[in-house]
Amino acid sequence: MNTHDLQVYLAAHAGPFLVRLVTAVVVAAAVYVGARIAARLLTRALHERSGRAQTIAPILRGMVILVGTLLAVIMAMAQLGVDVTTVLAGAGIVGLAVGFGAQTLVKDCISGFFLIIDDVIEIGDLVEIEKIFGRVEKVGLRVTKIREYNGKLWYVPNGSITTVANLSREFTRVLADVGIAYEADVGRGLEVLAEIGDTWAEENPKLALESPKAQGVIELADSAVKLRLVAKVPPGTVAQEVARELRRRIKDGFDAAGLEIPYPTSVQYERSSHHDQEEQPSPS
16 A cells, blocks of 8 residues: 555545544443542442441442443454454453462452352451451451450451351350369359359449350469459450459458469479488498
């Protein structure tokens, strides 16, 4: 093709192509901006609620933006006259190949989806996952973020989560154990525990879901007879605060009642390295 033919071709087709190109750009931009606006409105509406809605919000926002972006690209290609069906078929084959090579990623995403759908955890829940104890800051499709009390932020792949202990659902039981000397009156110890539980429940009616119970002897340990006071309280970090308060009251109550809380002791024997030798009588 010589220069003259090229000029003729451009003069005949440049105008319509530019129109299609501008239309494609405008359509793609409009769809993408619309998707971003929809994602923002959806996120704002969900954040006004609590619990599960806030957990789902980031995931839905990402999905809306992803779908909007793909739709914008497809519509732009259609405006330019590209065979979208062929492109989608090729993308499907590539996606299948990528899926086989990214099985861990797929497993994480599927696990994250069911964590959210089954309402296993939510943002703000106090949980123990894979020996990590902390508060959930984010539940994503791939990873879950957990903040420990010491400030560590853990990124746990959803595919590795096999068991979850959620301490933020319905109620929590506080177990306050104490040891009493074998020589002490166990019955009196249980009476003191019951009195402590009743007094605490009367002073904290909003925390005590039921009056604490003195369970009795739970263990015959090496140096003490272990007793237990059980309190049923609302879920969350309040359980830790209640446990600390009950232990303090138990210590004060046992001291006032003259009940010894023993602790392990050891006795050391010192053996002299020099032995006195008896004087032997001399023969006459």
